Amino acid sequence: MAHLHTPAQHAVPFSRPATPGHVAQHLGFYGLGAMGYFMARNLAKTRSTHAAAGPLLVYNRSVGKCEQLQKELGTDKVQIAKSPEELVQECDIIFTSLASDAVVKSVYEQFAAALKAKPPTKNKILVEMSTIYPSLAGELDTLLSEIPHTHLVTGPVFGPPAAADAGTLICILAGEYRAKKEVAHILVPGVGRKVMDLGGNLEKAPIFKLIGNSMILGSLEILSEALTLSEKTGIGSGTTYELIKELLPAPAFINYGSKMVTDSFDGLKGFAIDGGLKDANHVRRLVTEYNAPMPAVDAAHGHLLTARAIHQEQTKRGEQAFDVLDWSAMVAGTRVAAGMDAFSNSQPAKVVKEG
Numbered sequence: 001m002a003h004l005h006t007p008a009q010h011a012v013p014f015s016r017p018a019t020p021g022h023v024a025q026h027l028g029f030y031g032l033g034a035m036g037y038f039m040a041r042n043l044a045k046t047r048s049t050h051a052a053a054g055p056l057l058v059y060n061r062s063v064g065k066c067e068q069l070q071k072e073l074g075t076d077k078v079q080i081a082k083s084p085e086e087l088v089q090e091c092d093i094i095f096t097s098l099a100s101d102a103v104v105k106s107v108y109e110q111f112a113a114a115l116k117a118k119p120p121t122k123n124k125i126l127v128e129m130s131t132i133y134p135s136l137a138g139e140l141d142t143l144l145s146e147i148p149h150t151h152l153v154t155g156p157v158f159g160p161p162a163a164a165d166a167g168t169l170i171c172i173l174a175g176e177y178r179a180k181k182e183v184a185h186i187l188v189p190g191v192g193r194k195v196m197d198l199g200g201n202l203e204k205a206p207i208f209k210l211i212g213n214s215m216i217l218g219s220l221e222i223l224s225e226a227l228t229l230s231e232k233t234g235i236g237s238g239t240t241y242e243l244i245k246e247l248l249p250a251p252a253f254i255n256y257g258s259k260m261v262t263d264s265f266d267g268l269k270g271f272a273i274d275g276g277l278k279d280a281n282h283v284r285r286l287v288t289e290y291n292a293p294m295p296a297v298d299a300a301h302g303h304l305l306t307a308r309a310i311h312q313e314q315t316k317r318g319e320q321a322f323d324v325l326d327w328s329a330m331v332a333g334t335r336v337a338a339g340m341d342a343f344s345n346s347q348p349a350k351v352v353k354e355g
Helices: 036-050 063-073 084-090 101-117 134-144 161-166 177-187 204-233 237-247 251-262 273-290 295-316 327-337
Strands: 027-030 056-059 078-080 093-096 124-128 150-154 169-175 192-197
Touching: 027 036, 027 084, 036 056, 036 063, 036 093, 036 161, 056 063, 056 084, 063 078, 084 101, 093 101, 093 177, 101 124, 101 134, 124 134, 124 177, 134 150, 134 204, 150 177, 150 204, 169 177, 169 204, 177 192, 204 237, 204 251, 204 273, 204 295, 204 327, 237 251, 251 327, 273 295, 273 327, 295 327
Parallel strands: 027 056, 027 093, 056 078, 093 124, 124 150, 169 192
Antiparallel strands: 150 169
């Protein structure tokens, strides 16, 4: 008789981890930013399906986000660590979702010091989910290599905060096989809808993440140029957006196209422009290292800088519409180059649309 598989099983490229006797993992999460908050929340909500031991232990540099999560789910699902050292010593599997390479390195140095001071006596898995430059993964591995029973998995994710909220991210894993098995079955279902395995080389998952983000950056550039031209010719960006939905109904085109057409550039509800610039810089460094030019990313990088520069000047004058810009605001670069207002699509078209 054929075995029936759920969609979640098909989405995980590993068999379930062997469980001789009762195995319960104590889970921890560091970093409750725009993505991390939702991922941690979904882990805490679905922990009972993963043989998790007790509540999810969380830590964030500003404790307010931890308190918010605990209030949302209750103390039976979320507990707050007093320090990174407590988090890494108390938990069996620790997920980190952090803002920059410098922060990631600093946090893992704290982890390593704590684990060297109190070496673990059973398996411990650290899952680094941030968007980092690939060579940093090797540095983290070296940092942790002398600590017994400790494994590093690189695990970046694809999807905006809305996908993190819905638990439909695509999770990328690289590292030691058995560790990946444990992590994959914790992430799906709940945090993600699919896991992709990039093998044992820890640098491969961060490389793949940057390749994916290069495609998103290129999509943003194409949208920016086409929607700006639509306004200049009198077609109107709204009309072109209707065509996008019919001709190119990809999530990136639909979601970011909508933001550009409606001037919805609130980075607190999306992906902040500083994060976009960090990713663009990582991609440009990667293509330089591998001699694989990406002109679209170069153009996107320039337009991100233009948008940020204009926003900073507006902020100095107290004229900014948003405290933090979404990276879709890079359309400001093509608009300004075309003589239009940076963050407003309401400027009259140069050509009158025929009736």
